[in-house]
Amino acid sequence: MQLPADVVTGTALIEVVRISALPTEEGAPYPGTPVAHWSGDEMAEALALIGTLPGSEQHRCGFAPGWGVRAYGDSLEPVLLEAAFCFGCHEVRMHGPAVPPALAKQFFDADAPQAAALLARFRGAGA
Template sequence: MLLPAEAVAATALIEVIRLNAPPARPGRPFTGDPVGHWAGAEAESALSLIESLPGSGQHRCGFHPGWALRAYEATLSFALFEAQFCFSCQEVRLHGSDAPPALSRQFFDPNSPQAQTFLAHLRGCAQ
């Protein structure tokens, strides 16, 4: 999976979000509650794991993501990007000022070892 390289390099903190509500308006991100934070080596490891997710074709489910990550720069003044993950339709949507349109919609294999490891990390934050 491709992430915006400059934003990845600038990421100091990742906020893990358990999504629980559809967007208020079409085209807006889903909303949810923060359940964890990753910083330093943990954030770098998570971003590397995401970048290693193998691609896949689209599977229709209507896009109901359960998880999102918000990447912040060191001042924490704004999110560089948000990535929303739907493990049902195998889709990731990127939003934010540092997310170029070409990367806004991607597909991944949720059954791959990388995706299963990533999902376990996400679920670990929610416990």
């Protein structure tokens, strides 16, 4: 999966969100409960893991993301990137000022070891 370079180099904090619904407007935050904040090595490892998710073909499930991340820079405003992950249809949708349109919708192999590791991190954060 490809992350915008500005996000990889400019993120100071990641907020992990347990998504509860789809946004009502395009570009609006995904509703849900923040369950963790990752910084330092934990943040860098998460970004590296997301960046190594192998690509996949689209699967049809209707896009029902369960987990998301919000990446913040040093000032903590605005959100650089919000990414919502659907492990059913293997799709991630991203938006934010650092996300070019070409990267806004991508597909990842949800059965890959990297995806399993990311999902385990999400679940561990929400425990």
